[in-house]
Amino acid sequence: MSPSVYDLLRSFDTQNRFDGSNYQTWAREFNMTFLVDPDIFAHVKGTSRRPADSEKATAWEAVDTNARMALYKTISANSIRDAHFKDTSPAQTANDVWESLKSEYQKDSRASRFELKKRLYNPVHDVDQPISVYIQDIIAASEALTALGHPPSPLDVVDSILMNLDSSFGIVRTLLTSQPNEPTLAAVKKMLTDQEDTRVALSGGDHGEMANLVRKGRKKAKKGDSSDSEDDYDWLNPRNNDVCHRCGRPGHRSSRCIADMPQCIKDKVIGEARDRRRSREKSESANLTQKSSKKTRYVASDSDSDSDSSDEDRAMAGYCLDTRPSSNSVRKEARRLLERLQA
Numbered sequence: 001m002s003p004s005v006y007d008l009l010r011s012f013d014t015q016n017r018f019d020g021s022n023y024q025t026w027a028r029e030f031n032m033t034f035l036v037d038p039d040i041f042a043h044v045k046g047t048s049r050r051p052a053d054s055e056k057a058t059a060w061e062a063v064d065t066n067a068r069m070a071l072y073k074t075i076s077a078n079s080i081r082d083a084h085f086k087d088t089s090p091a092q093t094a095n096d097v098w099e100s101l102k103s104e105y106q107k108d109s110r111a112s113r114f115e116l117k118k119r120l121y122n123p124v125h126d127v128d129q130p131i132s133v134y135i136q137d138i139i140a141a142s143e144a145l146t147a148l149g150h151p152p153s154p155l156d157v158v159d160s161i162l163m164n165l166d167s168s169f170g171i172v173r174t175l176l177t178s179q180p181n182e183p184t185l186a187a188v189k190k191m192l193t194d195q196e197d198t199r200v201a202l203s204g205g206d207h208g209e210m211a212n213l214v215r216k217g218r219k220k221a222k223k224g225d226s227s228d229s230e231d232d233y234d235w236l237n238p239r240n241n242d243v244c245h246r247c248g249r250p251g252h253r254s255s256r257c258i259a260d261m262p263q264c265i266k267d268k269v270i271g272e273a274r275d276r277r278r279s280r281e282k283s284e285s286a287n288l289t290q291k292s293s294k295k296t297r298y299v300a301s302d303s304d305s306d307s308d309s310s311d312e313d314r315a316m317a318g319y320c321l322d323t324r325p326s327s328n329s330v331r332k333e334a335r336r337l338l339e340r341l342q343a
Contacts, residue, residue, distance in 0.1 A: 005040060005066045008033055009073050015136075017076040021119070023105035024143035025136070030074055043067035046095035067094035071101075108148040116141045120152060125166040131196045135161055135189055158185055161192075169195065 012033045018026035034040045042048035043064045050064075051057050068085070071094060075081055084100045086092045119141035125134045142157050165173050172195045176183050183191075244257050 003036065005037070005070055008037060008040075009070060012074055017074055018080065018101075019076045020080055020105075021137065022140040023101070024147055025140045026074065028143075030071075034070060039063050040067045040070060043094045044071065044098050046099070050093075064094050068092075068097060070094075071097050106144075106147055113145070113148065113150060116145050116148075120145065120156070121160055123160065123164050125164055127166050127168065131192050135192065154185060155182060158183060158188055161188055165192075
């Protein structure tokens with residue numbers, strides 16, 4: 001039993017709904033989704049004609065209504081629906097709608113080529129949107145030009161993606177363009193999405209929060225502000241010696257910066273730093289315990305000595321406090337010794 005039209009609509013990727021700018025992507029998604037239903041597919045493509053028999057025609061119209069509904073539900077722009085669907089005309093078929101859309105959005109004209117080439121070679125990278133939206137719009141323009149008989153080369157697509165990236169992606173763009181071999185489209189997509197995922201995770205919020213941080217960092221760079229909050233990025237900041245000169249955030253050196261590293265490497269670096277800190281704290285605690293034990297034995301032995309020795313110890317403890325040694329632990333021990341001698 002073939003799936004119902006409603007099941008197929010649920011499997012349709014909503015990101016590929018037709019909005020007027022992604023005709024080729026939408027058409028491919030629609031074909032691949034409804035290809036499993038031969039009846040719906042035949043009505044849309046026009047290979048199934050209305051039969052002359054009235055009873056068969058009634059059944060045919062029911063299937064055609066489902067096909068029209070499938071087209072309608074996969075279009076997101078109401079202006080497109082209003083222009084191509086005639087609700088009051090029962091004579092309009094699913095194939096009529098399909099051909100109407102095709103004639104408008106897959107038409108080879110100078111105006112359409114100009115618009116598609118503008119989208120391909122001069123896209124705008126909006127950091128308010130996920131990077132996948134930016135990449136997919138360039139790919140959709142390339143596919144539309146290919147359908148019109150003017151296919152751009154794969155290198156043009158990759159070059160356009162890299163050339164028009166927002167400046168906040170400058171490091172990953174440099175890494176990709178400095179490779180000895182030309183990066184593939186798949187490799188570029190993966191590296192850019194991984195970069196975005198890492199930055200979202202480091203920002204501690206969703207994509208919108210990351211976009212706010214990018215805009216905030218760009219505004220600071222324009223004003224020449226050298227101060228950087230702990231949540232901001234200011235890539236390759238050479239102005240402030242108190243922050244990392246790679247990511248612009250405080251609390252670490254550029255030689256130990258883990259921003260945008262793969263997660264496995266990041267976990268290893270953080271784990272090693274945590275182990276070193278715990279080892280250092282354990283060693284310092286043992287040293288303090290040993291010093292405290294020695295001081296206690298020293299005070300106990302001095303308590304049995306004569307008054308001259310006590311006076312000498314008291315003077316020594318006072319001297320330690322007056323000279324203000326750099327170690328806080330030594331000052332505390334001297335203060336405790338003086339208090340015990342005065343008791």
